Amino acid sequence: MAKAVTTLRSGWEFSPVNSDHIPETRDLGVLPARQLPSEVYLDLLENGKIADPYLDLNELDARWIGECGWIYHTTFAAPAGYGDEGRTTDLIFEGLDTFATVLINGKEVLKSDNMFVSHRINVDGHLVGDKNTLEVRFESARQKGLQLLKDHPEHRWIVHQTELSRGPVRKAQYHWGWDWGPITLGCGIWKPVSLEVYSTRIEDVAIDYTLGKDLKTADIKIAIATAGKQAGAAEIELALDGKVVYSKKLESATPGPDPDESIYDVSFSLDHFKLWWPRNYGEQPLYTLKVTLQSQEGTQTLDAVEKRIGFRKAELIQEEDKCGTSFYFRVNKVDIFAGGSCWIPGDSFPTRITDDKYREWVKLAAEGNQTLIRVWGGGIYESNAFFAACDEFGVLSMQDFGFACASYPTYPEFLKSIELEARQNVRRLRHHPSLIIWAGNNEDYQLIERYNLEYTFNDKDPESWLKTNFPARYIYEHLLPKVIDEETKGTIYRPSCPWGNGLSTTQVVDPTVGDVHQWNIWHGVIAPYQHLPQLGGRFVSEFGLEAYPHMHTLEKFITDPTQRHVGSRTMDFHNKDIGHERHLLGYTGVNFRLKFDLAALAHLTQVMQSDGVTWAYKMWRKMWGVPGQRQCGGVLVWMLNDSWPGISWSLADYNLVPKPSHYAVKRLMAPIAVGVSRKFFDCTTRPMDETWKRNTAHVNPRLANEDVVYDVWTANSRPQGRKGTIVVRFISVDTGRDLLEPLTKEINILANATTDVVAKQKLDVPAENGKSESSAIVIHATLLGEDGKTVLHEDMSWPDPIKYLDLSDRGLEVSEVKSGKVEISAKKPVKGFVFDEVPGLKLSDNGFDIVPGVQKVVEVSGNDGKLTWKVVEG
Incomplete structure (x- = not known):
C-alpha cells in the first residue's frame, strides 16, 4: 500500500505548568491552540490573554511567558492501516521548540532538547482505537539554560548581546533578544506534526554531480535511501519544463547502514543541459527530479519525492595578490561581485512567515539587484521556501550554522545534538543551487581577540582544542566541516563569518584575507x-x-499619539541598539540639519542611511577591479529585513516596505553602472598643528568647495565589454547652473570589471553671484550607450556635509501621470527626494537626488491614495 500521511494540525489545547510563582498564569486554565504549527505567544494572543507584543511596550508585559513550562495536548484516532502486517506507523515532529517531552497515552516516547532537529518516532503498539492522547510538555528554555550553566562550571561562558542562559541551549538565539529585536522566549510545536503509515518510504535522496571542464557535460550520481521492507523498484525521472531528459528504473538495491534501510543508486551523464546562473548573469533553469518507489508487483506507488535542482559550478577564489589574498566567488567560470545583504528571521515568531512572504522578501532583494543573501547564524536554518525563492530568482545564498556571538560548550551531549542538527539541515538544503557556502558561526572567533582566548593556528589536533578555553573551535574546524564533507562533498565551507585565518596566521580576522565585519x-x-x-x-x-x-x-506600532515624538519611551524601546540615541542622531546631525518633527527626522535618517550605504557599495564595488586584481569581492549590508516593527539597520521594514537605502543598493548594483566620487575632507585628514603637535583644525566648509578632487569610473558585471560615452557635469548647488564645461569621453567599458575614466582630477571651481569663495558643486555623471543617447546609468557626488548647503527654493516639480508614472524635475540640485511609502505601494525608484536638466521618471503601482514626498531642506 502507498504511504498514507495524516497531519495533526487542529484540535490542540494548551495550558501552563509549574507556574504558581507567575501570577499571570493562575487563571488561564486550558485554552484552545491555533492550528499547527504555532507557538505559545501567538496562542495566548489568539485567546486575548496578552496584548500584541509588537505594539507599544507590550513586549515587557509578556516576558513572563518564557519563565514557565507549557503543555500542549490533543486526541487523535489511530490512522487507517495502523497495525496491518508489513506496515509501520511513525509519528513525526518536524520541529519542537525546545525542551520537550512527548507522551502518547501517558507513556513517554521522546525527549528533545534541540529546536533545529526533527524526530521520527515508531508508535507501533502505542495506539488504541479512535481516541489516543498526545501530550507535549515544554520546559522553560531560559530556566533550563540557567541550570545548564551550573551543570557545566568547567566551561568559560561568554555570551554577547544577551544573558548567559542562551549559550547551552539549541534554540534560535535571537529569541533572547538582539540589538534589533525583542525578547520572545516562548516555546511550541513550531513545525508540522504528522502520522505516517507505510510499508516502504523514501528516507533521503542525495544528488551529486560534477560538471565537465567545458561545463557542457554533467556526471550525475543519485542515491535513494529507503526505510521499511525493500521495494520492488525505484524510478527516477529528470525533467525540464515538463520535458523528460533522463529516466531510469532501478530494479535492485543494496543494504544500507541500518537493518531496514536499502540504497538504490544510479550514475549517468547528461549533455546539452542548461546551467543555473545568478541573477543578471544568466537564466535560472530548474530541473524537476521525481523519485518513486514501486511495490514488488509493480502495480502500486509506495512513496514519491520531488526536488527542484539546478546545475552550476561554484568556487571561492583565494589567490595571493598585491593586497593579500583574494576572496570572491566564481560561478560557471565567471567571477561574481557579490553585492547583497544579510538576512535575519523574517519574524520574531517564525511560524507567522508564510511561503508567499518568503518569496516576497527574496523577490524584493532580487529586484534590488542583490546577488547574495547571507542567512545569519543567530536565527534559524531557513525554510525550503526561502531557498526555493532564491533558486527561482537567481539570488545566491549563504547559510550560517546556528551559532552567534558566544563561546559555545563542547560537552558530549551538546556535540551529539549539534552533529544531528547539522546533518539534518545540510541534507535538507543541499540540493538548492542558490546555496553556495556554509559558515560555521557568526562572529564567534572575534571573542578570541577580545578575551585573549587560546588559539594556536598551527595546532591541528582537534582533541587538543577541546582542552582550551575556546573549545568551540572543535565544532567549527572539525565537526561541521566533517558533516559538510560527508553530506555534500565539495560545498564551500568557512569556519566562521567573518574569518581570515587559514591563510593569515597573524589574527583571526584580517582585512587582507577572507571576509570582515566592518x-x-x-x-x-x-x-x-x-x-x-x-x-x-x-x-x-x-x-x-x-x-x-x-x-x-x-x-502602526506606536498606538499612543503622545508617544509619537523623537526620544519618547516607546520610540526608544523599539530601537534595541543600546547606543542608538548617540549614533542615530550623531550620524544624522553631522551630515544634515536636524529637525525634531518625527516625520522630518525619520526622513533625514533614511537619507543618512542611504548616503552611507551608497559610499560603501559604490566605493567597494569600484575595488572589484579587473581579473587578477579583485581587491574587494563583495559587500553585504546589515541587514535586509526586520523581525518586528522597529528602528534598525534594515533596508526594508517589518511590513516589507522599502527604505530609500533599498533603492540605493538597486542603483549601485545595476549590471552596468557609472560612479563618481570626490575626496572627503574632515579634520582627521589635515596635518597636525606644528605648535600643539596635534590636530587642532576645525571643520572648514570652504575647503570642501575649493579643493575638489574627483574620480569617475564604470562598473560592469556583464561578461562582455562594450563602448559608451561618459558625460560629467559640474552644477552649482546655489543656482543650478553648470559652472564648468561638461567633460565628455568616449570609453571602452571593460568586461566584468571596473574601468577608470577620471582619476584624482583636481577642479578649479569658479565663484558666482559676486562671492569671493568658490561655489559648492554637485558632480553629475551620465553613462550613455554606444548611440550616444541612451542613458545606461547616472551617479552624482555632493559636497560634505550637506547641512552647510542652502537647499531652499529648489524649483521642484512633481507631475503625476495617469499611465502609472510620475515625473520629477528641479531647477536646482535636490537632495534626498523620498516618496512616503506604505504596504502595497510599488515604486521603481525612491530616495534619489535630482539635478537640473534631468527629468526623473518613477513607475508607480498599487497607489490607493495621493503620493506625498519629502526632500532635504535648508
Whole structure:
C-alpha cells in the first residue's frame, strides 16, 4: 500500500505548568491552540490573554511567558492501516521548540532538547482505537539554560548581546533578544506534526554531480535511501519544463547502514543541459527530479519525492595578490561581485512567515539587484521556501550554522545534538543551487581577540582544542566541516563569518584575507561613513547604519499619539541598539540639519542611511577591479529585513516596505553602472598643528568647495565589454547652473570589471553671484550607450556635509501621470527626494537626488491614495 500521511494540525489545547510563582498564569486554565504549527505567544494572543507584543511596550508585559513550562495536548484516532502486517506507523515532529517531552497515552516516547532537529518516532503498539492522547510538555528554555550553566562550571561562558542562559541551549538565539529585536522566549510545536503509515518510504535522496571542464557535460550520481521492507523498484525521472531528459528504473538495491534501510543508486551523464546562473548573469533553469518507489508487483506507488535542482559550478577564489589574498566567488567560470545583504528571521515568531512572504522578501532583494543573501547564524536554518525563492530568482545564498556571538560548550551531549542538527539541515538544503557556502558561526572567533582566548593556528589536533578555553573551535574546524564533507562533498565551507585565518596566521580576522565585519562605522570608533572606502576588506560581509521606517509603520506600532515624538519611551524601546540615541542622531546631525518633527527626522535618517550605504557599495564595488586584481569581492549590508516593527539597520521594514537605502543598493548594483566620487575632507585628514603637535583644525566648509578632487569610473558585471560615452557635469548647488564645461569621453567599458575614466582630477571651481569663495558643486555623471543617447546609468557626488548647503527654493516639480508614472524635475540640485511609502505601494525608484536638466521618471503601482514626498531642506 502507498504511504498514507495524516497531519495533526487542529484540535490542540494548551495550558501552563509549574507556574504558581507567575501570577499571570493562575487563571488561564486550558485554552484552545491555533492550528499547527504555532507557538505559545501567538496562542495566548489568539485567546486575548496578552496584548500584541509588537505594539507599544507590550513586549515587557509578556516576558513572563518564557519563565514557565507549557503543555500542549490533543486526541487523535489511530490512522487507517495502523497495525496491518508489513506496515509501520511513525509519528513525526518536524520541529519542537525546545525542551520537550512527548507522551502518547501517558507513556513517554521522546525527549528533545534541540529546536533545529526533527524526530521520527515508531508508535507501533502505542495506539488504541479512535481516541489516543498526545501530550507535549515544554520546559522553560531560559530556566533550563540557567541550570545548564551550573551543570557545566568547567566551561568559560561568554555570551554577547544577551544573558548567559542562551549559550547551552539549541534554540534560535535571537529569541533572547538582539540589538534589533525583542525578547520572545516562548516555546511550541513550531513545525508540522504528522502520522505516517507505510510499508516502504523514501528516507533521503542525495544528488551529486560534477560538471565537465567545458561545463557542457554533467556526471550525475543519485542515491535513494529507503526505510521499511525493500521495494520492488525505484524510478527516477529528470525533467525540464515538463520535458523528460533522463529516466531510469532501478530494479535492485543494496543494504544500507541500518537493518531496514536499502540504497538504490544510479550514475549517468547528461549533455546539452542548461546551467543555473545568478541573477543578471544568466537564466535560472530548474530541473524537476521525481523519485518513486514501486511495490514488488509493480502495480502500486509506495512513496514519491520531488526536488527542484539546478546545475552550476561554484568556487571561492583565494589567490595571493598585491593586497593579500583574494576572496570572491566564481560561478560557471565567471567571477561574481557579490553585492547583497544579510538576512535575519523574517519574524520574531517564525511560524507567522508564510511561503508567499518568503518569496516576497527574496523577490524584493532580487529586484534590488542583490546577488547574495547571507542567512545569519543567530536565527534559524531557513525554510525550503526561502531557498526555493532564491533558486527561482537567481539570488545566491549563504547559510550560517546556528551559532552567534558566544563561546559555545563542547560537552558530549551538546556535540551529539549539534552533529544531528547539522546533518539534518545540510541534507535538507543541499540540493538548492542558490546555496553556495556554509559558515560555521557568526562572529564567534572575534571573542578570541577580545578575551585573549587560546588559539594556536598551527595546532591541528582537534582533541587538543577541546582542552582550551575556546573549545568551540572543535565544532567549527572539525565537526561541521566533517558533516559538510560527508553530506555534500565539495560545498564551500568557512569556519566562521567573518574569518581570515587559514591563510593569515597573524589574527583571526584580517582585512587582507577572507571576509570582515566592518563595525567601526556605527559602533567601534564611530568613524564618518565617508571613511568606508578605507575600511573595507577582501569581502565585507557586514556593515550598516540605522534609519527610521516610514511613518505608516511608526504610527502602526506606536498606538499612543503622545508617544509619537523623537526620544519618547516607546520610540526608544523599539530601537534595541543600546547606543542608538548617540549614533542615530550623531550620524544624522553631522551630515544634515536636524529637525525634531518625527516625520522630518525619520526622513533625514533614511537619507543618512542611504548616503552611507551608497559610499560603501559604490566605493567597494569600484575595488572589484579587473581579473587578477579583485581587491574587494563583495559587500553585504546589515541587514535586509526586520523581525518586528522597529528602528534598525534594515533596508526594508517589518511590513516589507522599502527604505530609500533599498533603492540605493538597486542603483549601485545595476549590471552596468557609472560612479563618481570626490575626496572627503574632515579634520582627521589635515596635518597636525606644528605648535600643539596635534590636530587642532576645525571643520572648514570652504575647503570642501575649493579643493575638489574627483574620480569617475564604470562598473560592469556583464561578461562582455562594450563602448559608451561618459558625460560629467559640474552644477552649482546655489543656482543650478553648470559652472564648468561638461567633460565628455568616449570609453571602452571593460568586461566584468571596473574601468577608470577620471582619476584624482583636481577642479578649479569658479565663484558666482559676486562671492569671493568658490561655489559648492554637485558632480553629475551620465553613462550613455554606444548611440550616444541612451542613458545606461547616472551617479552624482555632493559636497560634505550637506547641512552647510542652502537647499531652499529648489524649483521642484512633481507631475503625476495617469499611465502609472510620475515625473520629477528641479531647477536646482535636490537632495534626498523620498516618496512616503506604505504596504502595497510599488515604486521603481525612491530616495534619489535630482539635478537640473534631468527629468526623473518613477513607475508607480498599487497607489490607493495621493503620493506625498519629502526632500532635504535648508
